[in-house]
Amino acid sequence: MPDRTTARPRFAFLLTLFVCLAMIGGAALFFTAGAADAPTADEAKDAPAEDEGGAKWIGRSAERPPLPRFVSLRSAEVNVRTGPGTRYPVAAIYNRKDLPVEVTAEYENWRKIRDVEGAEGWAHMSLLSGRRTAIIQGEVRTLYNRPAADAVPLLRAEPGVVGRLMACERNWCEMDIANTRAWIRRDEIWGVYPDEDFH
Incomplete structure (x- = not known):
């Protein structure tokens, strides 16, 4: 014993x-x-986290911009769920890194987002980036070398093309598309508010 x-x-x-x-x-x-609800190491390195903010804001909080606000998808694959947590079913999967989305609500580490077509769902904040992007809307748009309609055209972009948003002032926004920086009218893109100026 x-x-x-x-x-x-x-x-x-x-x-x-x-x-x-x-x-x-x-x-x-x-x-x-939860692997599909977290970015890869390369994606985490490539872009600032959503809470780190993006461009320099004018007239908004530097610590955390208020709701609603625009951000972009940080990962090439993002699960969007019906509620704020992995226990909720996946409603959609986005397969387009840098796509602009609008944050409309927050719950702990989850963000309710809306896309250009109005579809909504919840994504983990680690899959969102403070890097600002915008998407061309409507029809083929012309981008210019400066913010004026009589400026020199630099490129034309089809609807659905996504570019990095560099600055916005008055009725114009500067975008980087295919390594070309050019200006486009604010009302021809989605991803920025009508009264939002930044640089």
């Missing part, structure tokens, strides 16, 4: 070891299940 003074520590050790292994296994399962 084993000595109780040695059996109890051995049992306690085995129990502790079992609990630790169970916790490690559960954590691995959690991170595997």
Whole structure:
């Protein structure tokens, strides 16, 4: 019959070891299940987090812009869920990095977003970037070398083309599309508010 003074520590050790292994296994399962709700290491390195902000704001809080606000998708694959958590089903999957979206609500680390077509859902904040982008709307648009209608045309962009938003002033916004910086009328893009100026 084993000595109780040695059996109890051995049992306690085995129990502790079992609990630790169970916790490690559960954590691995959690991170595997939520892998599509987190950016890859390269994506995390490429763009600032949504809460880090993007361009310099004029007339808005530098710490955290108010709701609603525009951000962009940080990852090439983003799960958008019906509620703020991985327990909610996936409503849609976006496969377009840098697509502009509008944050309309917040819950802990989750953001309710709306796309250019008005579809809404919840995405984890780690999948959103403070880098500002915009999408061409309507028809083929002309972009110019300066913010004026009589300026020199630099390129033409079809509806659905996404570019980085560099600055906005008055009725014009500067975009970077295919490594070309040019100006476009504010009302020809989606991803910026009518009264929002920044640089």
